[in-house]
Structures are given as C-alpha cells and as structure tokens.
Amino acid sequence: xxxxxxxxxxxxxxxxxxxxxxxxxxxxxxxxxxxxxxxxxxxxxxxxxxxxxxxxxxxxxxxxxxxxxxxxxxxxxxxxxxxxxxxxxxxxxxxxxxxxxxxxxxxxxxxxxxxxxxxxxxxxxxxxxxxxxxxxxxxxxxxxxxxxxx
Amino acid sequence: xxxxxxxxxxxxxxxxxxxxxxxxxxxxxxxxxxxxxxxxxxxxxxxxxxxxxxxxxxxxxxxxxxxxxxxxxxxxxxxxxxxxxxxxxxxxxxxxxxxxxxxxxxxxxxxxxxxxxxxxxxxxxxxxxxxxxxxxxxxxxxxxxxxxxxxxxxxxxxxxxxxxxxxxxxxxxxxxxxxxxxxxxxxxxxxxxxxxxxxxxxxxxxxxxxxxxxxxxxxxxxxxxxxxxxxxxxxxxxxxxxxxxxxxxxxxxxxxxxxxxxxxxxxxxxxxxxxxxxxxxxxxxxxxxxxxxxxxxxxxxxxxxxxxxxxxxxxxxxxxxxxxxxxxxxxxxx
Numbered sequence: 001x002x003x004x005x006x007x008x009x010x011x012x013x014x015x016x017x018x019x020x021x022x023x024x025x026x027x028x029x030x031x032x033x034x035x036x037x038x039x040x041x042x043x044x045x046x047x048x049x050x051x052x053x054x055x056x057x058x059x060x061x062x063x064x065x066x067x068x069x070x071x072x073x074x075x076x077x078x079x080x081x082x083x084x085x086x087x088x089x090x091x092x093x094x095x096x097x098x099x100x101x102x103x104x105x106x107x108x109x110x111x112x113x114x115x116x117x118x119x120x121x122x123x124x125x126x127x128x129x130x131x132x133x134x135x136x137x138x139x140x141x142x143x144x145x146x147x148x149x150x
Numbered sequence: 151x152x153x154x155x156x157x158x159x160x161x162x163x164x165x166x167x168x169x170x171x172x173x174x175x176x177x178x179x180x181x182x183x184x185x186x187x188x189x190x191x192x193x194x195x196x197x198x199x200x201x202x203x204x205x206x207x208x209x210x211x212x213x214x215x216x217x218x219x220x221x222x223x224x225x226x227x228x229x230x231x232x233x234x235x236x237x238x239x240x241x242x243x244x245x246x247x248x249x250x251x252x253x254x255x256x257x258x259x260x261x262x263x264x265x266x267x268x269x270x271x272x273x274x275x276x277x278x279x280x281x282x283x284x285x286x287x288x289x290x291x292x293x294x295x296x297x298x299x300x301x302x303x304x305x306x307x308x309x310x311x312x313x314x315x316x317x318x319x320x321x322x323x324x325x326x327x328x329x330x331x332x333x334x335x336x337x338x339x340x341x342x343x344x345x346x347x348x349x350x351x352x353x354x355x356x357x358x359x360x361x362x363x364x365x366x367x368x369x370x371x372x373x374x375x376x377x378x379x380x381x382x383x384x385x386x387x388x389x390x391x392x393x394x395x396x397x398x399x400x401x402x403x404x405x406x407x408x409x410x411x412x413x414x415x416x417x418x419x420x421x422x423x424x425x426x427x428x429x430x431x432x433x434x435x436x437x438x439x440x441x442x443x444x445x446x447x448x449x450x451x452x453x454x455x456x457x458x459x460x461x462x463x464x465x466x467x468x469x470x471x472x473x474x475x476x477x478x479x480x481x482x483x484x
Contacts, residue, residue, distance in 0.1 A: 061269055062239075062280070066287035067333045069266045070321030070348055071395040079395035080269040092326045105332055107339060110244065110288045110303070134291065135301035142336035146366040 010127045020126065027119035045115030046129035051103035053095030058111075060087045065108040068092075105142040109133045163260035163315035164232045164464055165204040168438075169344065169373040173463050174431065175438030177234065177346065177375055178202035178450050180226075182217035191222060192229075194447035199231055201454040203462055204261060206234040206346070206440070210241060213273025220250060224257040230472070234317065235259050238267025243283035244292065244303050251296060255312030263317040263346060264289040287340045290318050294341025318342035320374075322359035323352060323398035331362040334372075344373040346440045349390075352398040353429045360433050369435030376430040379442040380449050381419035384408045420452055427457045 013020050028043075035041035035056075039049060042058035048065065049056060057065045061080040068088030071079030078084045095104040112131045115123055123129040139145065161167065168175050178198045183190050198205065205226060209219040223233035235254050237247065251262065266286040270278045284292065292303050293316045300311035318337040322330055334345065350356045356376070363369055381387040384407040391399035403422060410418040423441075430436055439459075443449040454460045 061271075062266055062285070063282045064266060064285040066285050066336060067329070068324065068326070069286070069396075070319060070324050071268065072321075072324040072326075073395050074323070074325070074398060076325045080271050086325070089326050092329045104329075105336060107287065107291070107336060110284050110292075113283075132305075133288075133303045134295040135299050135305040135307075138291070138294075138341075139339040142332055142339045145339050145371060146332070146335045146368065 045118040047120035053091040055091035166315040177204045177440040179206040179442045182222045197447045198450045204232045209236040213268045213270045223259045227258040234261040236263045240267035262314045291340040317344040321348040324396040338372045346375045347377040373437040375438040375440040380423040383415045
C-alpha cells in the first residue's frame with residue numbers, strides 16, 4: 001500500500017470513532033489469541049515484533065524496547081529470572097536470520113501506555129502507533145551513525 | 151541549540167571540558183549511605199576530592215534503598231566536587247524523571263548518567279513495582295531533548311533548558327557480544343556524549359570490543375571511560391565473578407587473589423587494578439577511567455597515584471587556589 005493510500009485509510013477510520021471502536025473490538029481477541037501463545041504478546045498496542053526478530057520486547061522483565069541490559073549472564077540467561085534465556089539474546093540472534101536484519105538497530109520510542117490493551121493491527125492501520133516523543137527529528141536508527149555491512 | 155552545535159569545550163561541565171581538552175579523565179564513584187548521616191559520605195568525598203575529575207553518585211544501587219543520588223550530588227557541588235548524577239528507569243516514570251532532571255540541573259549538577267537499573271526482584275524490596283516506563287536509551291533521548299532541543303518528552307517547549315552532559319553505560323562483557331558495539335551506537339544516536347563501561351577484568355574481551363567500536367568509528371563520536379575497580383578480598387572477587395550478573399572475571403585473577411595471604415589481599419587487589427588501568431590506557435579510543443571501588447573510597451587515591459594519574463588537571467588548580475585563600479585568611483587573622 002502506498003504512503004498516500006495508507007494515510008487516507010488512517011484518516012478514514014480515525015474520523016469514524018464508532019467504526020474504529022468496532023474494529024478494535026473485533027481485532028483484539030484475534031490478536032490476543034494468535035500472538036499471545038505464539039509470541040507471549042502482552043497487548044501493548046504498538047507492536048514492534050517485526051523489528052525485534054519476532055521476539056516480543058514486552059516479555060523482557062524490564063520491558064526494554066531498545067536492546068539488552070548489562071545484566072545478561074555470560075551463558076545468555078536473564079539477570080532477573082535465571083532459568084530464562086535473555087529475550088534480547090534471542091531477539092538479536094533471530095533478527096539476523098530475517099531478511100531485514102538492520103531493523104533491530106531502529107531507535108524505538110517509549111511505549112504509549114494509553115494504547116495498552118488495544119489492537120495493534122488497527123493502531124498500525126490508523127497510525128496511532130506512530131508514537132513520536134520529543135520535538136525534533138532525530139536519528140531513526142543506530143545505523144545512521146555507523147557503517148553497516150551485512 | 152541543535153545536536154550538531156554541541157561542543158564539549160563550551161559545556162559548563164568540568165568533565166566535558168577535561169575530555170574535550172584531550173586529558174585522560176578520571177571518574178570515581180560514591181555510594182550514598184542508608185540513613186541521613188552525612189558524615190561518612192563527607193569523609194569519602196574529602197578522601198577522593200583531589201583525585202577525580204568527577205564523582206558518580208549511585209541511584210538506589212542494587213535496587214536497595216539509599217539516600218537519593220541528586221541530594222548527595224548537590225552536597226558534592228557545595229564542596230567543589232563535580233558530581234555525575236546517576237539515574238535509573240526502575241523507580242520513576244517519565245514525569246518523575248523529567249522533574250528530577252530539572253531539579254538536578256537547578257542545583258548545579260552538570261553531568262547525568264542514564265541506566266536501566268537493576269531489577270527490583272533481587273533488591274531489598276522485592277515486592278515493589280518496577281516502573282521501567284522508559285528504557286536507558288529512551289532516558290538518554292529524553293535528556294537530550296530537554297538539554298539540546300529545550301523540550302519535554304511530550305514536545306512542549308522548556309525554557310530555560312537544563313544543561314547536562316549526558317552519559318550512558320555499556321557492558322562489553324554481556325552477550326550477545328556481536329551486538330554490543332551496535333547497542334553503544336544506538337545510545338550515541340540517542341544522544342549520549344560519554345560512556346562509562348562495566349568493570350573490566352577480562353582485558354582481552356574488552357580489546358576485541360574496542361576494535362569493533364573503532365571500526366564503527368564510535369570512539370570519535372563519544373568519550374569512552376573504561377570502568378575499573380579493585381577487589382578488596384578474595385571473597386569479594388569470587389562474589390563478583392559468580393553472583394554479579396554481567397560481570398566477567400577471568401579465573402587467573404581469582405587464583406591470584408586466592409593465593410595471596412588474607413592481610414595482603416587489598417594490596418593485591420589494588421595492584422591488579424593498576425595493571426588493568428595500564429592495559430586499558432594503551433587501547434586507542436579510551437578517553438579515561440571510571441574507578442568503582444565499592445565501599446572502599448580509600449583505595450581511590452592509592453590507585454590514581456600509582457597509575458600515574460595524579461595530579462588531576464583542574465582539581466590541582468582549584469585546590470592550590472583554596473589553600474592560598476586559606477593561608478591568606480590565616481595571615482589576615484594573625
């Protein structure tokens with residue numbers, strides 16, 4: 001879908017609150033029932049699975065969205081739950097096997113908690129998940145700073 | 151002011167000025183006490199004053215309640231010490247973080263170190279809610295928005311903007327190793343101007359990490375301070391190696407500590423620390439050291455002197471001036 005078309009679709013849905021509520025009600029359970037068991041989805045409403053190696057960052061005990069903390073043990077286990085593999089170790093490994101390995105380096109904005117529980121698929125359509133924090137355009141990816149060969 | 155206008159030399163932070171001037175910087179670290187007795191922290195501050203360009207003050211270290219970082223930093227400012235306020239994402243949401251950063255700047259604090267923070271589960275209040283509204287990268291970015299763009303996280307303007315020299319942390323010893331240099335790049339992209347690393351014991355691993363950092367050209371975009379610290383005893387070394395997550399202590403060092411008689415262990419710990427400083431100084435792209443002597447402030451002067459890093463460029467001048475003034479006052483009184 002072209003940018004102009006998706007923009008029009010977003011406008012169309014957002015200008016019709018009843019339609020948006022209906023779509024949200026329909027999509028929520030579908031999303032919960034599919035992404036829940038598959039990815040441990042926590043319904044944050046602003047899905048970034050695509051850029052985190054199909055591993056949900058909200059399953060990190062610290063909810064980190066931009067990479068692993070410094071507490072990952074040498075065997076790759078989580079500092080909080082020792083019997084659990086660090087989800088970011090998995091996310092990085094898996095992201096590098098996808099066709100878009102560079103997306104892991106995106107700077108993901110803070111979570112918009114007002115979207116928690118809503119259907120992220122709809123938020124994607126309506127662009128409500130395009131959370132922009134701060135005020136100026138800033139690097140969108142760590143790769144804006146460093147040479148990348150992959 | 152935009153990001154490209156940033157010049158460390160024009161920054162009010164003394165740490166920024168020292169780094170920008172190309173001096174090999176020295177930062178130390180103080181852990182605030184539990185309670186309201188300031189005697190101990192004042193004593194420690196006096197002990198390390200002449201020996202460090204900046205002093206980090208931890209924020210509820212190890213997820214355990216301590217006197218807060220910002221008030222202790224403000225106390226250090228009064229004593230002519232340059233503090234680095236540490237701020238974690240564990241205990242505050244974005245409102246509290248921004249409010250505290252404004253408070254810090256208003257109290258004369260000029261350096262900020264952004265961390266995710268240890269999880270509360272292993273702290274002294276395991277039942278507490280872990281906030282983590284932001285992660286460390288968000289925190290860096292939020293601080294940069296306030297400092298360099300003069301706006302809050304919601305985009306609203308903020309005037310006057312606080313002036314802080316923004317730092318972040320890096321752990322080269324924690325998997326996934328390939329990713330760690332890129333994680334550093336992300337923090338720099340978010341706005342980090344200086345980096346303090348996890349304690350370095352495995353120098354080979356650190357060298358490999360820095361090779362990659364230089365390949366990526368990151369050492370020219372951010373000042374990297376290597377984290378070092380002494381073992382006080384063989385027991386402490388073992389504790390760090392086995393119990394502290396994200397710490398890589400080679401077996402040889404543990405053996406060295408173990409073989410040393412108990413009374414000589416602090417001395418051996420300091421010797422190891424000095425050896426590591428010597429090795430990391432040789433690594434291109436290292437702009438300074440950050441000495442973390444846990445509950446052992448007395449070790450800092452010893453390490454700095456032996457490593458040949460004393461006197462410090464700016465503190466020496468400040469202290470000479472203080473002494474001159476004190477002498478003058480005595481003369482006048484006499």
